[in-house]
Amino acid sequence: MTAVRRALSSSLVQAFLVLIGLIWLTPLAGLFLSSLRSSQDTAEGGWWTVFAHPGQLSFDNYSALLENSGITQSFWNTVLISVPTTFLVVVVAALAGYAFAWLEFPGRDAIFLVVVALLVIPVQVGLLPVAKLFGQLGLFGSIPGVVLFHVAYGLPFAVFLLRNYFAEMPKEMLEAARMDGGTEWRIFLQLVLPVARPAIASLAVFQFLWVWNDMLVALLFANSGAQPLTVELQSQIRQFGSNIDVLAPGAFLSLVVPLVVFFAFQRHFVQGVMAGSVK
Template sequence: MSTPAAVGRLAARAASGAVRVFLVLAALFWLLPTLGLLISSFLSPTDLNTGGWWQALTAPSKLTVTNYARLLGNDTITGSLLNTVAIAVPATLLVLVLGSLAGYAFAWLEFPGRDWLFLVVVGLLVVPVQVALIPVSKLFGAIGLFETTAGVVLFHTAFGLPFAVFLLRNFFAEIPRELLEAARLDGAGELRLFARVVLPLGAPAIASLGIFQFLWVWNDMLVALVFADSAHPPVTVALQQQVRQFGNNIDVLAPGAFLSMVVPLVVFFAFQRQFVTGVMAGAVK
């Protein structure tokens, strides 16, 4: 083994080790606020006012589940979690179903004005949510959907569909035409072709889209503040309402905020394999 080659390999290993150490440190730094929130949720308000969350690292006896007991006894917070589920799940399913159907139509069906309609869909991607708040509020007020769960679901669905159609159309368009033609020759209609061939092949992209849509809806606060029922708000609005006049209701906010983070984390890790597969497939295509 020549000396230059050995030096090069050692340098490559050292650089790889340095990159790994940097990534680990970056991950720990990124997770530090989450760790602080978790520990704060188990500290009493008195301990939090007298010191930071890091005091629990040297005095673990200060940790208590009292905050979670109070949280579960707070009907506003527990009800808001259910309200958030009632908004996030339908808004995600509707976007997946309608986006998949529209993506397949734009990719493989011939109809008048298809390309122009797809350009309109792409143009809708640049429309910010804030632009639609006032006109949609007037529309929902006229038809009786203002301050209703259905109104929030429809708003999230409408703004999630352009990206869904754009993403899935491009993904479905990469399916080999020969595969679809073979299925048609076997007597498969468009719906059967979509259900038996296109959906299984597009499952990674659909799963990735579902994760993005669910996280966006679950963590949304702006749309919920405007359109949701003020008497039955989702969790983001309910936590904002827990702010006292002269300070934060930390004994409710900390465990409530952590619980609101747990659900998206569980969804992400549950579908992590499909998410990575979809992202990698999109990168290759």
């Protein structure tokens, strides 16, 4: 590890990493600059021409975007789908992961093997059967239906991840808490959850990004009043084709929210990803 740290601290490596970061950010910068240009300016030249003509930049596209009822409604639909889904997946997976890791109950190992087996089932396999079921239950086309689908397919990985993280906690720590009179519920809330904060933050980031950027599930399960931003942008492309003054700011808005969430939980996310990699 000392050699790795010494190599990463060299100025040449740091300059290379900065270069990679700038290359990775170039499409994002291009999208942002395009969102600040009119459709006429975009048709006449690429986004890099703003450096020679900075007068092209304005926030008129974003003002028009806020007046576009389809875009604003789909944005709030995306929030109403992503936030409850992430919350439910994290809560249910944390409870189930703790139960599989530290509670004894009949069939625990067999049930966990079923959860692991569900990891290999692709989403496409369940689209039609679940759509038929939701149609019978009256959930098809609604936001709750989309949320339930994402929760169901997000739980196997979430339970598997948190169960393995919880199982690595020292057994003596939990036994000492039980000897002091702590109930399982109190141990879970006051001991396990604070220790597992990095893993939970990593799971929340992964789940939020997956649901926020999803289009396949929403395209099938959401009607016109419940469709998220990804479906609305795709619809705008199909209907108007070259309305870049709407698509560019809408796409940037769809992109910047996950970036804000990632950077807000960056410290915990990195700790969760690196957990267990270094002894």
